[in-house]
Amino acid sequence: MPLTIIGISVDTNELMFKLSEEAREKLIEELKRWTRTGGKERLRRWYQMGGWFNWALNVYPLLKPALNNFYPKLKG
Numbered sequence: 483m484p485l486t487i488i489g490i491s492v493d494t495n496e497l498m499f500k501l502s503e504e505a506r507e508k509l510i511e512e513l514k515r516w517t518r519t520g521g522k523e524r525l526r527r528w529y530q531m532g533g534w535f536n537w538a539l540n541v542y543p544l545l546k547p548a549l550n551n552f553y554p555k556l557k558g
Contacts, residue, residue, distance in 0.1 A: 490541055499541045509538055 484493040491500050501509075512534065516527050539546050 488537070501538060501541050505538075509534065 483495075484491045486492070486502075489502070489505055491502055493499075512531065516524065516531060519527060
């Protein structure tokens, strides 16, 4: 029986991690919303989404290198 830990489903029998369908849908909807915003609001949302991506990529570790350029750019 899978356990849900910080929104990630952990199946210890099958040694699998996955996001719930609901969590994936929320992430996709937020990306769509971000593309419709502009100006300072868009930048503020981008900062927030960096943390969300970091959380989501715990399930997809092969995609983690995609964050390598994100955090240094936030410093300026």
